[in-house]
Structure formats: C-alpha cells, structure tokens
Amino acid sequence: MSTSHSQxxxxxxxxALERLGDMIVPRLGSLPSFSELGCVEHVDSVLTYAPPxxxxxxxxxxxxxxxxxxxxxRFLVRxxxxxxxxxxxxxxxxxxxDMGIRGVVLSLYYSGKTGATYKGPTPQELMGYEIRRIPRExxx
Numbered sequence: 001m002s003t004s005h006s007q008x009x010x011x012x013x014x015x016a017l018e019r020l021g022d023m024i025v026p027r028l029g030s031l032p033s034f035s036e037l038g039c040v041e042h043v044d045s046v047l048t049y050a051p052p053x054x055x056x057x058x059x060x061x062x063x064x065x066x067x068x069x070x071x072x073x074r075f076l077v078r079x080x081x082x083x084x085x086x087x088x089x090x091x092x093x094x095x096x097x098d099m100g101i102r103g104v105v106l107s108l109y110y111s112g113k114t115g116a117t118y119k120g121p122t123p124q125e126l127m128g129y130e131i132r133r134i135p136r137e138x139x140x
Contacts (some may be wrong), residue, residue: 005041005044006043006044007044008043008044008047008055008059009043009044009047009058009059009062010059010063012062012063012066013058013059013062013063013066014040014043014062015066016062016063016065016066017040017043017062017101017104017105018034018035018040019065019070019073020065020073020077020101020105021033021034021035021040021105021108021109022034022035023073023074023077024077024101024102024105024106025105025106025109030126031123031126031127032118032120032123034105034108034109036118037109037114037115037118037122037123038114038115038116038117038118039108039109039111039113039114039115040108040115041113041115041116042108042111042113043104043108045111045113046104046107046108046111047104054100058100058104061097076097079094080094080095080097080098080101080102081098083095083098109123110123110124112124
C-alpha cells in the first residue's frame with residue numbers, strides 16, 4: 001500500500017484506485033501488480049491535464065469506492081469489462097467508468113514510472129518493449 005503523495009486525490013481515493021488497479025492489473029508471472037509497481041505515486045502526472053470537474057468527479061467516485069468491499073469492486077470491474085450484458089442505460093455508464101478508471105490505471109502502469117520503494121524492472125522492460133523516436137528525415 002502506497003502513501004499518498006497526491007495533491008489532487010486524498011488518501012482514500014488513492015487507496016481505492018490502488019485496489020481497483022490490483023483488480024485490473026494483478027500480478028502475472030514476473031509482471032508486478034499495480035500496487036507492487038507503486039506507480040500510483042504518479043497519479044497527479046496523469047490527471048494534470050484532465051478538466052478539473054473530471055478530477056473532482058473521479059475523486060468523489062474513488063472516495064465512495066473506498067468503502068465498497070472487495071467482492072463488490074471485483075463485480076464492478078467485471079461489469080465494466082462486459083457492459084453488453086446490461087441494459088443500455090447501465091451499459092453506457094459502465095463504459096464510461098471503464099474508460100475513466102481503466103484509462104488511469106493502465107496509463108500509470110505502463111508509464112515507465114515506479115514507486116520509490118519498487119526496485120524491480122518495469123513492465124516494459126519485462127516485455128522487451130521500447131519506444132524509439134526515429135527522426136522524420138531518417139524515414140525519407
């Protein structure tokens with residue numbers, strides 16, 4: 001569990017995001033779980049350019065989800081991943097939740113940033129993934 005260093009989310013919201021992150025990105029072989037990676041410490045860098053009202057809505061949602069038991073959060077994560085099983089008025093909201101929550105979680109997880117206490121390789125290093133910039137002039 002990380003200590004919150006966020007200026008945008010309170011400790012409850014960060015902990016709820018971390019719990020959701022572990023459900024979306026659990027430990028898989030040598031790939032660390034979301035919380036093991038500690039990337040939640042960098043949540044402000046992901047939220048910096050989000051509209052303030054979106055950040056407020058996310059914080060409110062996460063503050064509420066902090067109190068939801070794990071079995072109910074797992075149900076929510078599964079429902080978000082399969083919205084077509086629900087009536088459209090529910091499915092539309094599940095898709096929005098999925099984009100928002102999964103978007104923040106995966107952006108953090110694959111950002112290449114880790115927590116202060118994490119000493120292992122990043123997911124990109126474990127997958128052998130590397131982004132290289134090729135200058136335009138080299139392509140012609």
